Amino acid sequence: MIVPEKTLKRDIIYNGRVLKYVVDTVDVNGKEAGREMVFHPGGVGVVAIDDEGFVCMVRQFRKPYEKAILEIPAGKIDPGEEPIVSAKRELTEETGYSANEFRSLGEFYPSVGYTNEIIHIFLATGLTKGESSPDEDEFVDIEKIHIDEIVSMIMSGDIKDGKTIAAIMKTQYIIERNFR
Amino acid sequence: MIVPEKTLKRDIIYNGRVLKYVVDTVDVNGKEAGREMVFHPGGVGVVAIDDEGFVCMVRQFRKPYEKAILEIPAGKIDPGEEPIVSAKRELTEETGYSANEFRSLGEFYPSVGYTNEIIHIFLATGLTKGESSPDEDEFVDIEKIHIDEIVSMIMSGDIKDGKTIAAIMKTQYIIERNFR
Numbered sequence: 001m002i003v004p005e006k007t008l009k010r011d012i013i014y015n016g017r018v019l020k021y022v023v024d025t026v027d028v029n030g031k032e033a034g035r036e037m038v039f040h041p042g043g044v045g046v047v048a049i050d051d052e053g054f055v056c057m058v059r060q061f062r063k064p065y066e067k068a069i070l071e072i073p074a075g076k077i078d079p080g081e082e083p084i085v086s087a088k089r090e091l092t093e094e095t096g097y098s099a100n101e102f103r104s105l106g107e108f109y110p111s112v113g114y115t116n117e118i119i120h121i122f123l124a125t126g127l128t129k130g131e132s133s134p135d136e137d138e139f140v141d142i143e144k145i146h147i148d149e150i151v152s153m154i155m156s157g158d159i160k161d162g163k164t165i166a167a168i169m170k171t172q173y174i175i176e177r178n179f180r
Numbered sequence: 181m182i183v184p185e186k187t188l189k190r191d192i193i194y195n196g197r198v199l200k201y202v203v204d205t206v207d208v209n210g211k212e213a214g215r216e217m218v219f220h221p222g223g224v225g226v227v228a229i230d231d232e233g234f235v236c237m238v239r240q241f242r243k244p245y246e247k248a249i250l251e252i253p254a255g256k257i258d259p260g261e262e263p264i265v266s267a268k269r270e271l272t273e274e275t276g277y278s279a280n281e282f283r284s285l286g287e288f289y290p291s292v293g294y295t296n297e298i299i300h301i302f303l304a305t306g307l308t309k310g311e312s313s314p315d316e317d318e319f320v321d322i323e324k325i326h327i328d329e330i331v332s333m334i335m336s337g338d339i340k341d342g343k344t345i346a347a348i349m350k351t352q353y354i355i356e357r358n359f360r
Contacts, residue, residue, distance in 0.1 A: 002248045003319040004241050014193045014201060016216040019294060021194060021201045024243060029319065035243045036196040038218050038294070061184050063204060063215045064296035068182045071292065106337035108345065110290035111297060112251065114199060114218070116244035118340075119291070139183040139209065155353060157286035160298075162342045165288065169349035173335060 003029045018076065040117035044087040045074040045163040047105070047171045048097050048124040055150055055168070056095050056127070059141040070143070070153075071161045072168070074119070083120035091124060093133050095142050100126025105170045108163050121167045123174070147172060183209045198256065220297035224267040225254040225343040227285065227351045228277050228304040235330055235348070236275050236307070239321040250323070250333075251341045252348070254299070263300035271304060273313050275322050280306025285350045288343050301347045303354070327352060 005026040014021040020039040025032055048056040055072070062069045075090035077083060084102055092098050105121040134140055145153075150168050153159040159168075185206040194201040200219040205212055228236040235252070242249045255270035257263060264282055272278050285301040314320055325333075330348050333339040339348075 001319050002239060002241055002321055004248075005243050014203075016203065017214060019216045019218075021218075023194075023196065026243060031316070034197060036199045037244050038199075038201075039244075040291075040294070043291075043293075059182060061182055062292040063185050063206060064217050064219075064294060065289065065292065068184075069289070069292050104337075106334075107340045108342050109245065109249070109340045110342050111220075111223075111295065111299070112242040112245065112249050112341050113223075114220070114244060115291065115295070117291060136211070139181050141182055151353075154286075155350065157284075160287045160289045161292050162288050162290050162346060166342060166345040166349070169346070169353070170335065173331075173349070 005033070005035070008032065036114060038115045038117075040115055041079070042077040042083070042117060043074060043119045044077060044083050044090055045072050045108070045119050045121045045167055046087050046091045046124050047072055047122070047167045048091055048095065048099055048127055049147060049171065050127050053147045053175075054144045055147050056097055057143045057145050057150070058094055059143060060139060069161055070159055070164070072164045074163060084122065087120065087122045087124070092130065093135070094138075094140055096130045096132035097127050098130060099124035099128075105167055108166050110162055119163050121163060121170070123171055147175070185213070185215070188212065216294060218295045218297075220295055221259070222257040222263070222297060223254060223299045224257060224263050224270055225252050225288070225299050225301045225347055226267050226271045226304050227252055227302070227347045228271055228275070228279055228307055229327060229351065230307050233327045233355075234324045235327050236277055237323045237325050237330070238274055239323060240319060249341055250339055250344070252344045254343060264302065267300065267302045267304070272310065273315070274318075274320055276310045276312035277307050278310060279304035279308075285347055288346050290342055299343050301343060301350070303351055327355065
C-alpha cells in the first residue's frame with residue numbers, strides 16, 4: 001500500500017548558495033515521522049560523442065569524496081534556464097565542445113530518499129571543438145575515451161558516478177540497437 | 181589540471197538522524213570557495229531476479245519528489261554493518277525475499293557535487309519468498325516485473341531512479357553477454 005506523506009511542519013534549516021536543507025514532520029498513516037531533505041535547483045549531464053564513438057569526459061576533484069572523479073560534463077541549471085540551454089552552456093564551458101544535435105536521454109533522480117534534484121541527461125552529436133571557459137574555482141581535465149572503454153570501466157566498477165553510469169549505459173543501448 | 185581542495189574551515193550546520201549537513205570553506209589553487217555538502221551513512225540496492233527474468237521491484241512514496249517512485253529494494257547501511265549484510269537484510273525486510281547468491285554490481289555515487297553517499301549495488305539470484313517486515317513508517321508496494329520491461333521503462337524515461345537505472349542496465353548487460 002502506497003501512503004502519501006502529508007507535511008505537518010517544515011523547518012528550513014539552512015538556505016545555502018546552492019542547496020536548501022529542510023526537515024519535514026510528516027503524517028504517515030496517522031503517525032508522525034521526520035524527513036531530512038536537500039532541495040537542489042536541478043542539473044544537467046551531457047554524453048558528447050563523436051562519429052568514431054569517442055566521448056568527451058571530464059575529471060575533477062569532488063570535495064564530498066575527497067578525490068578526483070571521472071564523469072560526463074555536467075552542471076547546475078541557472079534560475080529560469082531551460083535544461084537544454086544549460087546542457088549546451090555546460091558542455092561548451094567545461095570542454096569547449098559544441099554540438100549540432102541534442103537528444104534527451106531522460107531524467108535522473110540521484111537519491112530519492114533525501115534529495116529532490118533532477119538531472120536532465122542529453123546525448124550530443126555532431127561535435128565541434130572550441131575554447132573552454134570553466135568557472136573561476138573549477139579545474140577540470142578533459143579526456144576523450146571510447147564508449148566501449150567507458151562501458152568496460154562502468155562494468156568493472158572503476159566509474160562510479162551515477163549520472164555517468166545511467167547516461168553511458170543508455171547511450172550504449174541506443175547505439176547497439178539502432179546504429180551498429 | 182586537477183586541483184585538490186584543502187579544507188580551511190568546516191561548519192556542521194545540522195546533525196540529523198540520517199544526514200549531516202556541512203559547509204566547508206576550501207582553498208582551491210590559492211582562492212577561497214564554499215562547498216555545501218551532505219554526509220550520508222551509505223546505502224544498498226538489490227536487483228533480485230528469478231530464473232525467468234522477473235525482478236522484484238518496490239513502489240513507495242518519496243517525500244522529496246512528493247510522489248510514489250518505482251525502484252529496486254534499497255535501504256541505509258546500519259552503523260558498523262557490512263554492505264552485503266545490509267543488502268540481505270533490506271531485501272528480506274522490504275520484500276520478504278531471500279536469495280541463495282549475492283554478487284556485487286559495484287558502487288554508485290548519487291550526486292558527486294554535494295553528497296558523499298555510496299550506494300552498494302548487488303545482484304541477487306536463487307530467490308525464496310518469505311514474509312516482509314517493513315519499518316513502522318515504511319509503506320511499500322511490491323511488483324514483479326520482467327527485466328526486459330524494466331529496461332524499456334528506463335529507456336522511455338518512465339523509470340528515473342538513479343540506482344535502479346544503473347543496477348538494471350548493468351544486470352541487463354551481464355545477462356546479454358554471459359547467459360543468453
